[in-house]
Amino acid sequence: MASADLAPPSHPPRSHTDFFGDPIDDSSPLWFKKDLFLSPDFDSESYISDLRTFVPFDTLRSQLHSHLSSLKHQLVDLINRDYNDFVNLSTNLVDVDSSVARMRAPLSDLREKIAAFRDCVQDSLVSLQNGLNQRAEAANAREVLELLLDTFHVVSKVEKLIKELPSVPADWSNGDMSTSEKNHLSNGISLQQSENESNVRETQSMLLERIASEMNRLKFYMAHAKDLPFIQNIEKRFQSATLLLDASLGHCFSDGLEHRDENAIYNCLRAYAAIDNTRNAEEIFRTTIVAPLIEKIIPHGSSGLIGVAANDELEADFQEMKQCIEKDCTFLLRISSKENSGFHVFDFLANSILREVFSAIQQGKPGAYSPGRPTEFLKNYKSSLDFLSHLEGYCTSRYAVSKFRAEPVCVDFMKQWNLGVYFSLRFQEIAGALDTELMAPSLVVVQERREDGKFPALILKQSVTLLESLRSCWGEDVLVLSCSDKFLRLSLQLLSRYTNWLSSGLHARQSGHGNAKPGAEWAISAGPEDLLYIIHDVKHLVDEVSGDYVGHVMKLLSSCPSEVLDPVKQSILQSAKSLENMVPPVIKSIVDVLVEKSVEALLQLKGISATYRMTNKPLPVQHSPYVLAILHPLKAFLEGNRAATYLDDGTKHELLQGAALEITKSYYELVSELVNVARKTESSLQRLRQGAQRRTGASSDVNDHNVSNTDKICMQLFLDIQEYGRNLAALGVDAAKIEDYQSLWQCVAPAEKQNTITL
Incomplete structure (x- = not known):
């Protein structure tokens, strides 16, 4: 398978x-x-x-x-x-059916008994469940009934307690006694009256606190049974009691505030907290105590500005407000800030004091919020921050400070200060001033020497304006710390604008454009001496920005974490480095001008060839007169007053080396061309002379003592470059170390002096 x-x-x-x-x-x-x-x-x-x-x-x-x-x-x-x-096995299974029948009968009886017992238990369970349901319904009905009875009792109790309020001699607390009656009372009676008034207020406040506690219970009951007809029927009684309680509590609280009755105020605040009506307490304190004080400082009315304010400055007003708060409001703030009093639900600082101050400024001095006058706006803004900080000083914990700052009135008050518009105006003011100076067609010198004989730190108006603009960004009268990121960006933009101004000017100067872009014309007309001002100012600006300026910025931002301070510092230093990188191009522009003037003198060496070809001059023994004029522009520039004053030794050495290299390079190019042409011409003439001698049969022997014109030209050039090397050495430049000078020496030096440069 x-x-x-x-x-x-x-x-x-x-x-x-x-x-x-x-x-x-x-x-x-x-x-x-x-x-x-x-x-x-x-x-x-x-x-x-x-x-x-x-x-x-x-x-x-x-x-x-x-x-x-x-x-x-x-x-x-x-x-x-x-x-x-x-x-x-089969024999053991005999009569199995009869055995099974005998076993089935008792089992069937047991099954019937179990079924009957189960039915009985099920009926008992249903009966018990129905009883429990009826019991639960009865309990719920009883609970609702008890709730309704308690609600009725509380409503009756509240109405009864409210009816007791008029029985209190409130005329004592209202101060309704006439002046003539008061004058007839003795000092002892007046003192007794004051004590009685205090007792009356305390009694009233305690009664109101009790009513408020009952009202709080009543609110709870009504909230849990609001759909019942009984509760709906007593809704009007509840509302009437609420109005009476609010009116009586407000009157008692106002009276306690006017007389500074701490016991009455304490009881009233507990009553307000019990009925969760903190807004009324804050509003009463605002209208009773705070509003009259602020009205005296900043006159205003509910309909708007009463009179035209002499100015919109707020600093003096805030100082008076601080004194008034310290004198007339501290007592309530002290009471409401007691530990474990439950008065943390009140915020009199924000909803009473700050709200009234906010409203008074809006109505009495609306121009204080206007950023159209940046200087006044900044003073008012800083004064307002100082005032808010003073109010936060009354807070007893960090949580209280956070709660104060999160209040809607505090948020709305800060929104009134439009810092975005303020920065835009400052940006136009600061950046516009610098841009105006940089658009000038020429360099503007502020002063080269002060009256005391010392030299100024910066010479050019453009540089002075840049430094002033940079300092303005972080000046106390301009900077807003919350906008420090924007002012940092503005500072970097100012440095970049100045750097681009230099770069575009030098590019236009190098390109030689007659129609340079606006802001680059200065470079076309600037001479080498003018460019010295640029080098001097750039170096001073770099030192200032990398030193005191960045230190001042870091000090102002010292509260920021290090991960913020490090990028800020690096960005400023990077901008300073970009500005410093403009010094070599400026030096190159000066060198180009000096080299151009030196090349004009070098062009005279072309006459050497004509001189020795037109005449039968002997071998030269001294240098040509033009050699003295080659380095004259460079020497005159370095020995001038401006170079001696504004160039440091390092920059002067860099400029000297750069000019010497470029002049020597041009010198070598001209000499190399001249010698090559002379040798080619000499070779052509020699071939023509030899051809003529062969035709005539003359001897072609050349006298050893005869020297060719090319040799005379090279000898003259050799004497010239020796003098040129000595002139470079007089300026402090070692000509032997210049590669082009070495090539120049090998081009014209005699064979015996090719390997050694001697001046």
Whole structure:
């Protein structure tokens, strides 16, 4: 059979000492687990699907057939082994049906009894559940009834307590006694009256606190039973009681504030806190105490501005307000800030004091918020911040400070200060001033020497304006710390604008554009001496920005974390570095002018060739006169007053070396061209002369003592460059170290002096 062919081959059993051989049971492979068939949750389909992933179907079928055959053989072996017991099994099963019938009868009786008991228990359970439901409904009804009774009792109690309020002799607390009656009373009677008034206010406040506590209970009851008809019927009584309580509590609180009765105020505040009506207390304090004080400082009315204010400055007004708050408002602030008093729900600082101040400024001095006058606006803004800081000083914790700053009136007050418009105006003012100076067609010198004989730090008006603009950005009369990022960006823009002004001017100067862009004309007309001012000012600006200026900025921003300060400092230093990088291009522009003047003198050496070709001059023994004029522009420039005054030694050396290199380079180019032309001409003439001599049969011998014109020209040029090297040495430049001078020496020096430069 095919299945037999797929069965795994049989192997001989391994010995008990063969630890690394095949398993003992070699009749089945490792993947065929016989124990799985005995598992309670064995599933044939899942078992086959799992094995089919790595065992072919035919192999699996063959193995299962083999296992089935093995089981049958085992079954037969068991029957054969216990055949007697197997045969006697049928004899032991005689009269099984009668035994089953005898066992079924008691079981059926037991089942009927259990069913009857279960029905009885179920009926009892339903009856009990119904009773519990009725009990719960009764409890709920009782609870609602008790709630309604408590609500009715509280309403009646509140109305009764409110009716007791008029019986208190309030005329004492109202101060309704006439002046004539008061004058007839003695000092003892007045003192007794004051004590009686205080007692009356305290009694009133205690009664109001009690009413407020009951009203708080009443609110709770009505909130939990608001849909019941009874509650809806007493809604008007509740509202009437609320109005009477608010009126009486407001009158008592106002009276306590006017007489500074701490006990009455304390009781009233507890009453307001109990009924969750803090806004009324804050408003009463505002209208009773704060408003008259602020009215005296900033006159204003409910309809708007009463009179035209002399000015819109707030600094003096805020100082008076601080004194008034310290004198007339501290008593309430002290009471409301007591620990564990529950008065943290009140915010008299924001909703009473600041709100009234805010309203007074809006109505009495609306121009104080206008950024159209930046100087006055900044003073008022800083004064307002100082005033807010003074108010925060009355807060007893950080939480109180955070709560004060988060109040809507505080947020609205800060929104009145339009810092965005203020910065825009300052930007136009500062950047506009610098841009105006940079658009000038020429460099403007402020002063080269002060009256005391000392030299100014900056010479050019453009540089002075830049430094003033940079300082203005961080000046006390301009800077707003909350806008420090904007002023930092403006500072960097100012430095960049000045740097671009220099760059565009030098580019226009180098290109030689007659129609340079606006702001670059100065470079076309500026001479080398004028460019010295640029170098001097740039170096001073870089020192100032990298030193005191960046230190001043870091001091102002010292409260910021280091991860903020480091990028700020690096950005300023980077701008200063960009400005410093403009010094080499300016020096190059000066060098170009000096080289151009020196080249004019160098052009005279072209006459040397004509001189020795037109005449029969002997070998030269001294240098040409033009040599003295080559370095004259450079020497005159370096020895001038401006260079001596405004150039430091390092810059002077850099300028000298740059000019010497460029002049020597031009000198070499002209000499090299002249010598090459002379030698080519000499070679052509020599060939013509030799051809003529051959035609005439003359001797072509050349006298050793005869010197060619080219040699004379080279000798003259050699004497000239020697003198030129000595002139460079007089200025402090070692000509032998200049590569172009070495090439120049080798071009014209005699053969015996080619390798050694001697001046």
